Amino acid sequence: MLILDCPNCGKRNASEFRYGGEVHPRPPAAQQLSEAEWAHYLYMRPNQQGVQSEWWYHRAGCGLWFLAERHTYTGQVTRTWLPENPKSDD
């Protein structure tokens, strides 16, 4: 089973967490986007096989949202961190 290292609680089974999808920052000045650009932001995803940054929510634990870097084929998690703490390797 996939094991995730919650920055708050430590290593736990993936079943304790909820997957929140690829990191997908909201574009700055969203009001100025055209409808096509907005639709692109809303729906399109790279969805590539490889390392991706993604959101996870520790629903059966501390209730925090955090970020993880995970390979979408091997399942290897290279790091997890809190969004307010982007440089941390915890």
Added chain:
Amino acid sequence: MWRKVPLRDEYEVVIIGGGAHGLACAYYLAKDHGITDVAVLDKSYIGSGGSGRNTAIVRSNYLTPEGVRFYDESVKLYEQMACELDFNVMFSQRGHLTLAHSDASVRTMRRRAEVNKLQGVNSRLIWPDEIARLCPHLDLSDHPRHPIQAALYHPPGGIIRHDAVVWGYAREADRRGVEIHQETEVTGLRVDDGRIQGAETSRGLVKAGKVLNATAGWGSTIAGMAGIELPMTTFPLQACVTEPLKPFLNTVVVSGSLHVYVSQSDRGELVTGASVDPFASYSLAGSLSFLEEISGHLLELFPCLSQVRILRQWAGLCEMPPDFSPIMGITPVEGFFIDTGWGTYGFKASPICGKTLAALIATGRTPDLIAPFRLSRFAENQLVGEKGAASVGH
């Protein structure tokens, strides 16, 4: 069954993905449009992806009129398939039950039944007394945590032998002159001035003015080679089979609330699967949490199976679009067509996908039946919300 011929460096049409969709398209290009200068490329053996990993359920009791019309054409083509392809695909229209365990679910089933009837599809809401007659081993008591209240009954639904569908299309396409190239992986796409030029493969460049992306799971990867981003995310879907039992289950039984569907194969095994895994992945590895969950849910429906052993489990890749409807047709790159976003409902659409995409590739006109599923629907805010009937309802 089909020839092994040298790979040429140019074709009129290249189809990426030798599954039921790609091979059906090749077959209809040859049969309906006389286009036989076609190469079907597969990175492994044909039918090695989603076509050989699904639970082989065929039905058309969807939620949206667009979906119902489309899948119903597919069921009709499946009904004629054994005769048309001269290949026994063992299509067994044994009936399909989608269980409702809550008032909300009963409401959705009633709505589906009415949408289905309006489109001429045989589908109706039935109550526990009739469910008991169709499926006497189902626990219809008030003991389970979520007692069964009603079911959507769809008599034309059933199961089919998925490998035979792949092989039947492959043999007929081959007989008509289409070339099938296995172990030929597409590694890149050539696009020049907004037009597709061909595909780079593990065996060299193959030029073509028309290329179809008929892969499942890797649809985003292939489209990305042409510089196109698609609105979908790849998740594994797991399934398993039990040891063979004497025939006792005459219908396909699905429970969306319990995330389980089950049918009994001709060999007596119970074939059962769940919804997609809880997080995105390209891994085909099975997990213990899946077995634990599906066994529990299966026992809630059929307590009599408590001593039955599971023989094997596997996974397939599903690319999930936001509205649970496929993404098929033209793309911003001229000559590059997609047949993607097939989520967990791709196999049952194979014949009609092949037929409609072949018409699009041959004539350049998008058939009405697949126009609602165009890629541009996302920018146009014209989504086709099929989640209520497609997320677990196999």
